[in-house]
Amino acid sequence: MSAVVEAGADTSILRAAGLTRVFGAGAGEVRALNGVDLAVAPGELLVVRGPSGSGKTTLLNLLGGLDRPTSGRVWLGDAEMTAMREPEVLAARQRRIGYVFQSFGLVPVLSAAENVEVPLRLRRVAQAERTERVRAALAAVGLGDHAEQRPYELSGGQQQRVGIARALVAEPEVLIADEPTGQLDSATAAVVMDLIRDVVHARGVAAVVSTHDPILMERADRVVDLHDGRVAAGG
Numbered sequence: 001m002s003a004v005v006e007a008g009a010d011t012s013i014l015r016a017a018g019l020t021r022v023f024g025a026g027a028g029e030v031r032a033l034n035g036v037d038l039a040v041a042p043g044e045l046l047v048v049r050g051p052s053g054s055g056k057t058t059l060l061n062l063l064g065g066l067d068r069p070t071s072g073r074v075w076l077g078d079a080e081m082t083a084m085r086e087p088e089v090l091a092a093r094q095r096r097i098g099y100v101f102q103s104f105g106l107v108p109v110l111s112a113a114e115n116v117e118v119p120l121r122l123r124r125v126a127q128a129e130r131t132e133r134v135r136a137a138l139a140a141v142g143l144g145d146h147a148e149q150r151p152y153e154l155s156g157g158q159q160q161r162v163g164i165a166r167a168l169v170a171e172p173e174v175l176i177a178d179e180p181t182g183q184l185d186s187a188t189a190a191v192v193m194d195l196i197r198d199v200v201h202a203r204g205v206a207a208v209v210s211t212h213d214p215i216l217m218e219r220a221d222r223v224v225d226l227h228d229g230r231v232a233a234g235g
Helices: 056-063 086-096 112-122 127-140 156-168 186-203 214-219
Strands: 014-023 030-040 045-049 071-076 097-101 174-178 206-211 222-227
Touching: 014 056, 030 056, 030 206, 045 056, 045 186, 045 214, 056 071, 056 174, 056 206, 086 097, 097 156, 112 127, 112 156, 127 156, 156 174, 156 186, 174 186, 186 206, 186 214
Parallel strands: 045 206, 045 222, 097 174, 174 206
Antiparallel strands: 014 030, 014 071
C-alpha cells in the first residue's frame, strides 16, 4: 500500500503542507504556488480568493488530486494523496471528491439526469440505485422537473446546479469548486453559493471554493487570501 497514513492526524478531512508547484524550468520557470499550508474540516466552506494569476486554480487542482505538486504533501483523511500511485488517486477522486467547474462541464448530448448519473456509472452503481440517487440529487438542487432537459435548454444557473448535483451524487467527503459562479450574474451567483453553503453544512462536506467575487465572501465559513502563490498574512 503506497498511501501514507499519518498517526495522530487532526480532524481535518483535507490538509496540505508546503505545497509548491513550479511550471517550466530555467529562465521560463513559473512558481505558481509557493509553500501553501491549508486544512479544511468536515462541514466547513472555505473560500480561496485572489486576483487572476494568484494560484487559485493550481491550488485547487493539487488539493483535488488533478495535479501533483513539485513539492509538499496533501492528505485526504489519513491517506496521503501525494504518496499514492495514479490508480489510487483516481479511485480517491471518484469516491471521495466532487468537482464543480466554472464552465459547468456538462456533456451537451446528455440530459440533466444523465449528466448527474455519470459518476455513478463510473463506480458501477446498480441501475435502480442510480435512478433514485440521481432523482434525489436533482431534487436537492431544485431541478426535479428538469431531469430530461439538455444543457442548452437550461439557463446558466440551472446548468451550474446540475453540475453541483453531479458533484454531490456520489456523496463525496470533499467538494472542490473552481470559480463556480464566474459565468453567472450576481443574483444567480448568490443563489448558487447559498446552495453550496447549505449542502456543505447539511451533509458535513468539506468544501474549497475559489473566487475573486467579494460579494460571495459572506457565504464562507472562512476566507483565505492567495497572492502570488502564497497565503497572505492572517490567512
